[in-house]
Amino acid sequence: MKKTLIALAAVAATGAAFAQSSVTVYGVADVSVGDDNVAGSKFRAYANETMNNGSSRIGFRGVEDLGGGLKAGFNFEQGVNAATGGTDANTFQRAANMSLMGGFGEIRLGRSLTTSFYSVAAWELTGTANYSAVAKQFSFAGAGSRENAQIMYNSPSFGGLKFSAATILKGNDALVAAARKVAATPTAAELAAEANAAGQQSKVDMSVTYGAGPLTASVAYNKLSGSGNAAVNKANYAIGAKYDLGVMAVAGSFQKIGMSGKKGFTVGVSAPMGPVTLTADIARATDTANKNTDFLLEAKYALSKRTFLYGVFLRDGGTPGKDSINNYNVGVRHNF
Numbered sequence: 586m587k588k589t590l591i592a593l594a595a596v597a598a599t600g601a602a603f604a605q606s607s608v609t610v611y612g613v614a615d616v617s618v619g620d621d622n623v624a625g626s627k628f629r630a631y632a633n634e635t636m637n638n639g640s641s642r643i644g645f646r647g648v649e650d651l652g653g654g655l656k657a658g659f660n661f662e663q664g665v666n667a668a669t670g671g672t673d674a675n676t677f678q679r680a681a682n683m684s685l686m687g688g689f690g691e692i693r694l695g696r697s698l699t700t701s702f703y704s705v706a707a708w709e710l711t712g713t714a715n716y717s718a719v720a721k722q723f724s725f726a727g728a729g730s731r732e733n734a735q736i737m738y739n740s741p742s743f744g745g746l747k748f749s750a751a752t753i754l755k756g757n758d759a760l761v762a763a764a765r766k767v768a769a770t771p772t773a774a775e776l777a778a779e780a781n782a783a784g785q786q787s788k789v790d791m792s793v794t795y796g797a798g799p800l801t802a803s804v805a806y807n808k809l810s811g812s813g814n815a816a817v818n819k820a821n822y823a824i825g826a827k828y829d830l831g832v833m834a835v836a837g838s839f840q841k842i843g844m845s846g847k848k849g850f851t852v853g854v855s856a857p858m859g860p861v862t863l864t865a866d867i868a869r870a871t872d873t874a875n876k877n878t879d880f881l882l883e884a885k886y887a888l889s890k891r892t893f894l895y896g897v898f899l900r901d902g903g904t905p906g907k908d909s910i911n912n913y914n915v916g917v918r919h920n921f
Contacts, residue, residue: 621912
């Protein structure tokens with residue numbers, strides 16, 4: 586009898602420990618139909634491509650309360666192609682990391698979205714959709730949306746002001762290049778510069794973001810260091826802001842991408858009209874080598890809090906000497 590009571594007490598204690606932990610399964614399902622008007626293209630279905638609002642995925646995140654205000658967390662996220670049922674070449678390519686969180690903020694280790702991505706996402710009007718004109722023209726302050734082997738710190742909010750910083754150590758040199766080629770959409774010049782990089786290289790990525798009331802603003806800065814190629818070592822940065830007027834939100838940014846020499850600006854407006862939200866965005870590169878303008882029109886119709894229809898027209902301005910390309914799609918996205 587005594588042994589039984591001891592065993593029940595042990596089970597109860599274990600249950601209490603588990604009760605302090607939580608695991609969430611989440612994801613996105615997104616499919617669309619349209620035409621990207623590349624050579625030989627036809628009207629077709631799209632999944633996990635530029636003209637989708639987002640890429641379909643399934644993820645797992647969890648948090649454990651360690652006591653004393655300290656928590657441990659993890660996040661693993663896998664891309665799923667809704668057209669084929671296939672998954673990313675690398676399992677959990679979208680996220681694979683763990684965190685320690687507390688009053689000091691968050692320390693995150695592993696593969697995750699970049700600091701520059703979060704900075705641009707704070708003011709970008711489409712919610713960083715796959716077809717974002719801002720990201721298509723300038724990526725995320727010239728960086729990819731994700732990186733491998735990051736050591737990231739995210740501060741708590743100080744009256745709406747937050748600071749984030751991440752680094753990739755020289756010993757993870759090969760992972761820096763691999764992550765950019767998988768996750769980013771670099772220009773030909775950026776790819777060539779990266780391919781010619783010699784020796785170990787590290788990366789720093791920093792941002793300051795302010796969000797209070799109707800105003801959101803951020804500054805992002807990132808740079809590779811230690812490479813034998815001078816082009817790779819040049820810094821990239823983006824300064825952007827969004828102001829919500831109630832009847833509409835306006836946003837704009839200035840961008841400079843050191844490794845490609847690209848610079849320019851973005852400006853956009855988004856207006857809710859009942860269940861419909863209309864967004865227009867312009868992203869223009871102003872330097873001579875890359876001069877072109879990308880233009881986006883987006884309409885979203887909310888079917889519920891988790892599901893919406895979308896229609897998109899994206900004009901890709903190309904580069905000097907190349908024709909512009911008109912893309913259009915209609916699709917549906919469900920978040921779960």
